[in-house]
Amino acid sequence: LALPIIWALGAAAFWLVPDQKLIRAKxxxxxxxxxxxxxxxxxxxxxxxxxxxxxPLDLSVLVFAALGLLFWALSPxxxxxxxxxxxLLFCALAFWTASRSLTPTSTGPFLTAxxxxxxxxxxxxxxxxAAGQARPFASFGNPIFLGTALASALPLVLTRALHxxxxxxxxxxxxxxxxxxxxxLTHSRAALFGLLAGLTLWALARLSGxxxxxxxxxxxxLVAAAGWLFQGREWTHALIWRxxxxxxxxxxxxxxxLGRFHLEFPAFASEALKD
Numbered sequence: 001l002a003l004p005i006i007w008a009l010g011a012a013a014f015w016l017v018p019d020q021k022l023i024r025a026k027x028x029x030x031x032x033x034x035x036x037x038x039x040x041x042x043x044x045x046x047x048x049x050x051x052x053x054x055x056p057l058d059l060s061v062l063v064f065a066a067l068g069l070l071f072w073a074l075s076p077x078x079x080x081x082x083x084x085x086x087x088l089l090f091c092a093l094a095f096w097t098a099s100r101s102l103t104p105t106s107t108g109p110f111l112t113a114x115x116x117x118x119x120x121x122x123x124x125x126x127x128x129x130a131a132g133q134a135r136p137f138a139s140f141g142n143p144i145f146l147g148t149a150l151a152s153a154l155p156l157v158l159t160r161a162l163h164x165x166x167x168x169x170x171x172x173x174x175x176x177x178x179x180x181x182x183x184x185l186t187h188s189r190a191a192l193f194g195l196l197a198g199l200t201l202w203a204l205a206r207l208s209g210x211x212x213x214x215x216x217x218x219x220x221x222l223v224a225a226a227g228w229l230f231q232g233r234e235w236t237h238a239l240i241w242r243x244x245x246x247x248x249x250x251x252x253x254x255x256x257x258l259g260r261f262h263l264e265f266p267a268f269a270s271e272a273l274k275d
Contacts, residue, residue, distance in 0.1 A: 003101040006037055008113035015117030015149070019141040026139065031090065037097040055099040065092035068258070075257035084259030111156060118153035119175045121146065122182040129185050136185055147188030150179050151195040155202070190237070239273040 010033035019026040068088030075081035125136035135143035161172035207215055247268040256264040
């Protein structure tokens with residue numbers, strides 16, 4: 001089985017396999033894809049049938065994994081920290097397999113599966129909304145998770161719509177509208193702001209000279225206006241960040257232990273956040 005096809009199956013699983021709280025079928029499916037890819041790469045490496053190649057981020061990811069193990073070793077309760085350390089190592093493994101099995105010329109099946117899966121999940125969520133679900137979540141079990149996933153999918157399908165013609169442009173444009181509408185229905189402010197921030201950086205990178213200075217000035221004005229409009233509003237996430245800063249000040253060097261935030265944070269939560 002070709003590696004790009006395995007990743008295409010992983011993309012479909014990401015969007016369509018339900019996220020069950022106890023079994024976590026979605027996570028298990030993605031782990032299976034990464035492990036299968038790693039086994040294929042290892043087999044090819046032992047048979048010398050594929051030339052090994054590195055990535056500019058190899059050292060950074062290696063340090064990331066090593067620090068995960070270090071913070072697990074320094075944790076006051078390693079049993080609690082074990083699952084988080086396993087996630088960090090899995091992320092490093094996912095990077096290793098993807099960087100060595102996908103190239104710019106072999107991502108076609110993955111990108112197609114990703115876009116079609118995102119559109120299918122968006123249609124699923126749209127049907128939930130039509131059935132009376134206030135904030136649809138499709139296979140993700142949480143509207144915020146769905147919104148974040150769609151925020152990462154929209155730039156890809158938007159690019160396809162802009163660089164295609166005829167019937168394909170119509171189809172991709174429909175997918176843009178569908179995914180964008182469901183992103184709005186999730187009412188996830190973080191996902192929407194993240195998407196807008198990413199698109200803003202994408203646009204600024206393509207400007208220069210006076211146009212860039214004008215765009216930066218306009219952006220600064222919009223940020224200032226937003227800050228003034230919302231200056232009197234209490235945001236729950238802002239309270240969490242403020243109280244998390246107090247937790248960091250109590251453990252500034254090695255933290256409170258890998259994966260122990262949910263255990264340590266309540267002692268630092270303010271009354272405003274608890275209310």
